Amino acid sequence: DSGVTQTPKHLITATGQRVTLRCSPRSGDLSVYWYQQSLDQGLQFLIQYYNGEERAKGNILERFSAQQFPDLHSELNLSSLELGDSALYFCASSVAVGQGNEKLFFGSGTQLSVL
Amino acid sequence: DAKTTQPTSMDCAEGRAANLPCNHSTISGNEYVYWYRQIHSQGPQYIIHGLKNNETNEMASLIITEDRKSSTLILPHATLRDTAVYYCIVRLRNYGGSQGNLIFGKGTKLSVKP
Numbered sequence: 001d002s003g004v005t006q007t008p009k010h011l012i013t014a015t016g017q018r019v020t021l022r023c024s025p026r027s028g029d030l031s032v033y034w035y036q037q038s039l040d041q042g043l044q045f046l047i048q049y050y051n052g053e054e055r056a057k058g059n060i061l062e063r064f065s066a067q068q069f070p071d072l073h074s075e076l077n078l079s080s081l082e083l084g085d086s087a088l089y090f091c092a093s094s095v096a097v098g099q100g101n102e103k104l105f106f107g108s109g110t111q112l113s114v115l
Numbered sequence: 116d117a118k119t120t121q122p123t124s125m126d127c128a129e130g131r132a133a134n135l136p137c138n139h140s141t142i143s144g145n146e147y148v149y150w151y152r153q154i155h156s157q158g159p160q161y162i163i164h165g166l167k168n169n170e171t172n173e174m175a176s177l178i179i180t181e182d183r184k185s186s187t188l189i190l191p192h193a194t195l196r197d198t199a200v201y202y203c204i205v206r207l208r209n210y211g212g213s214q215g216n217l218i219f220g221k222g223t224k225l226s227v228k229p
Binding site for chain 1 (some may be wrong): 158164202
């Protein structure tokens with residue numbers, strides 16, 4: 001158990017809908033990362049937050065957004081869903097950002113299926 | 116883009132050492148070498164990381180060549196539960212913004228066989 005909690009574990013929805021994925025980082029971790037893993041693209045970095053502020057953006061679509069709340073949990077919002085958005089979405093957390101030496105701990109993921 | 120090159124797949128007999136190579140010929144002096152693994156569809160799991168010196172922990176050993184252009188992850192006594200995709204990643208030692216995020220490549224699919 002990595003200590004990172006993601007909910008829900010599975011999500012089935014239809015095209016055009018909007019969903020919210022939730023992540024609770026490990027106790028004491030200030031940085032949260034979101035990754036998407038699809039069969040053809042592998043693990044893709046989406047976005048990173050540190051202590052409530054956006055720190056870095058990767059290959060995140062404009063239809064996707066995220067935020068980190070004062071209690072440090074994070075939510076990833078996916079809207080106008082398309083079939084191609086079906087994927088595993090992972091959240092990871094780390095203690096800090098800027099050292100390059102800290103480990104990332106990953107949650108067990110949310111499996112999103114868009115039908 | 117990933118800055119590492121790994122074999123697509125490898126096999127290892129149960130109980131034997133698994134040696135997973137990684138080429139990172141463009142690595143800079145302030146970049147760490149990290150190894151993560153992903154078992155089936157679980158979240159990636161940290162294994163080990165190093166800068167210049169060889170490292171060992173309870174999971175594995177990391178051997179980095181003197182010129183730092185390649186490294187080898189060693190699982191000393193592989194078990195069936197070590198079957199996974201192993202990712203070798205280089206990461207800036209001090210970073211800001213997106214430079215320090217873990218960029219995953221395709222990794223090596225290690226199959227441990229009885």
